Amino acid sequence: MQLEGRVAIVTGAAGGIGLATARALLREGARVMLAGRHQDTLDRARTELERDAPAQHIATGTCDVAHEDQVQDLVRATLRQFGRWDVAVNNAGVMHFKPIAEQVADDWRATLDVDLIGAFHLIKHAFLLMEGGGAVVNVSSVHACATEQLVAPYAAAKAALLSLTRSAAIEGKPKRIRVNAVVPGAIDTPMLWDNPNVKSGAETIDPADVGAPGDVAAAIVFLASPQAAFVNGSALLVDGGRLAHL
Ligand SMILES: NC(=O)c1ccc[n+]([C@@H]2O[C@H](COP(=O)([O-])OP(=O)(O)OC[C@H]3O[C@@H](n4cnc5c(N)ncnc54)[C@H](O)[C@@H]3O)[C@@H](O)[C@H]2O)c1
DSSP, X not given: OTTTTOEEEEESTTSXXXXXXXXXXXXXXXXXXXXXXXXXXHHHHHHHHTXXXXXXXXXXXXXXXXXXXXXXXXXXXXXXXXXXXXXXXXXXXXXXXXXXXXXXXXXXXXXXXXXXXXXXXXXXXXXXXXXXXXXXXXXXXXXXXXXXXXXXXXXXXXXXXHHHHHHHHHHHXXXXXXXXXXXXXXXXXXXXXXXXXXXXTSSOOOGGGEEOHHHHHHHHHHHHSGGGTTOOSOEEEESTTXXXXX
């Protein structure tokens, strides 16, 4: 077990990639704080995870990552519950769909507040309170590199998250906190299939290019683990080779 005794916070942990990541971290021996906006969905996730992991290794905390005070409370609750904190996974994300010509600044804020500033909040508090060093993993997207119509704020937020990953890797180094990102492609969660671009066919997805939440979780666990001790500031593409196509 690569993460025995370590404590992780996973945001957006109630389903999809976040839930798969919590499961993978628990399998490696970590204790995990599941963070999300709604207690009922966190409770359901907890019940599911308890089938394979000790109940005392799992905690839940409601938190809207867009609000720094809520992120700070989440970190304090984690330290109270588990006594330490070693891994932060910035997985919470939202995607809104609108043509640029119809957008207003609040449309941008609604996405950036979660996908970029939410990650900044947890990184900031990791730098303040992750006293024994540790690892941060940010969940970006292939939209950071190539994108589609209607999702300009999401694409910009995910690209900026890669930039934040580099900046934070530099400032985290003296604190022995590594900061990396995963860059998932099409992953089999409702976020993929509810996407209007996918539904309309504007974005075509070869079934061979669709990964499972566990595929991203495995990359996150690697980046969080001592195996990645010399990996810092990197962006690991987890897309089954989709972006490599001409
Ligand atoms: N599914 C894909 O194809 C895909 C591809 C690339 C990147 N991603 C990224 O992976 C991450 C997880 O996505 P997913 O596919 O599992 O979808 P998802 O919708 O299941 O996961 C997003 C989670 O974030 C939570 N969340 C949203 N706003 C929040 C807030 N303000 N505070 C706290 N939590 C909040 C949601 O409740 C949800 O649990 C997201 O960052 C997404 O952008 C997904």
